[in-house]
Amino acid sequence: MLTLADILEARERVRETSRHTPLEHSHTYSSMTDADVRLKLENFQRTGAFKIRGATNRIATLSRAEKDAGVVTASAGNHAQGVALAATRSGVDSKIVMPEHAPISKVKATKNYGAEVVLSGCDYNEAADRAHEIEREEGRTYVHAFDDEDIMAGQGTIGLEILEDCPDVETVVVPIGGGGLISGIATAIKERRPETRVVGVQAEGASSAASSLEKGERISLDGVDTIADGIATRRVGEHTFPYIQEYVDEVVTVSDSEIAVTLVYLLERSKTLVEGAGAVPLAATLFESFEYEADETIVPVLSGGNIDLNQLTNVVVRGLVETGRYLKIRTVLKDRPGALEDLLDIFTAHRANIYAIHHDRTSREVEMSDTEVEIELEMRGPDHVDAFLSDLREAGYAVDILA
Structure with missing residues (x-):
């Protein structure tokens, strides 16, 4: 089981690779909500997202033989870049399978971080099938994007930073896709400050965690449909779900329209570029998807900023429409x-x-x-x-x- 001790050990492993990202009070969003809103700017992280933390910790725990054999994973975005950079910095050969139609900017970024990129399949699932074939054929270690306790421990270092920079935080708001990020953060927060509330947020079109909690077991969605592609997963992880059940106080959802409006606010008022998945915690706060008190200290985790420019144009227009x-x-x-x-x-x-x-x-x-x-x-x-x-x-x- 993942513990606070595991996360503290992970912090030492990731210290040289990942950044301690800023935690900034926002006068704008505090005024809009009557709360004390402080943004955890993980979009300023190396590679542009939190994934470098978990990838670095996972690769650091490999045996010598596993490092010599190399690693493989499947991803169309942030995880690909995180694994590529973490592996290169550790001298480990990495092979990343990306869908054939992955954005060229993300393919180039992954290559620039030192990975060999294999384009295969029309979507993530088909890319993952090919990655597992490579795992078996070449004896590489598969680095899962979220359903791995070493990955969770690395992501949990964000929780440690939040508590160090804001010791009296009352609510931490975290996006949920497969659940690796919130599992790590919630474990760190709850084991150090149990009275702090942890709220998970999903897009309405990809609400597997919310539905799973209602039923008390993991459920798989028939499909997902959201502009927040970083959390567009059909099912939360087998290993992450128990931590969500244990440590997360509430899971709420936001609409794509609310995500788009929040992205426009961040660009226009905060001069900050965030991807759809990174915007959902602030969207849930601004649109009151969960209840909070006046002056409550709330920390939305803006998990990443790697948004495709073509998608950004569409999202900004949608946000402008929604705001008249x-x-x-x-x-x-x-x-x-x-x-x-x-x-x-x-x-x-x-x-x-x-x-x-x-x-x-x-x-x-x-x-x-x-x-x-x-x-x-x-x-x-x-x-x-x-x-x-x-x-x-x-x-x-x-x-x-x-x-």
Whole structure:
């Protein structure tokens, strides 16, 4: 069983490879919640995420023969980079199997950390099957992403840092995918300060831990669907689940819309880039997914910042839509001179800034005497959007909201 002593030993093993990441009070989020919110910025960690801690500890515990044989794992992101760097720093050969369509930026980063990358399979499960084949064929040690107590112990060093930097912390909020991160952190927190509450957070579209706790046994989801790809797992780990049952006080969920809004807040107000999985603890705090008192000291763990730039663009737009900052509409005008100008007079009156406009006379969805118009707009918030749409409809325009 994982103990505090294991985590203390892990801290010594990972000290030279991982960073003691900042724990910063946020005036912005404290004002928004009336709590004392302090962000654990694990997105500032080496490789951009917490995974380097567990990977370093696991590789440090290998026997000499296992190190000589090398390691293998499957991952499309943070774990791949963590294992690659930890193995290289320990002089261990590493082979990482990544899905064929893994983002090129993550493939390059993993190679740059010294690993041999094998592209195989259309998704993580198929990549993992190939990695286990390599494990058997080459006698390598498989380094699991979360379901391993040495991995958990490494991640638990985050809990030690939180208690050192904020000894009176009342609530720690942690994302849950397979459960390795929260198992380690919760063990460290509860064994040193049992009165501190540990809250786990999952995306609504990947809520295996929440469902498993309700049933009292691990359940496997038929599928997952969330922008928080770092925690998009169908089932929590066999080894992690007992620690979640023992040490985690509550598991809650957040929606993709709430995650997107939180990512926008972090970028705009904190100047901090965080991936979807790293944003869920703050999202749960801002959107009150769990109950807390005024002035309660809350530490959301922002677990990583490795977000694909293409996904970032989509997420930011989604966040702007949810906060009433971006609006895309469609309406139909009479195909005559001045019709568009009349419409734009309403835009001017509301000071709605146009990003783009598409004027289509050929659409089969409108009469031949009409023309379809799609317009993307910069808005100033929900009240601004409501007033603008109300005036459009009062003027006789049938408006479809596209985003």
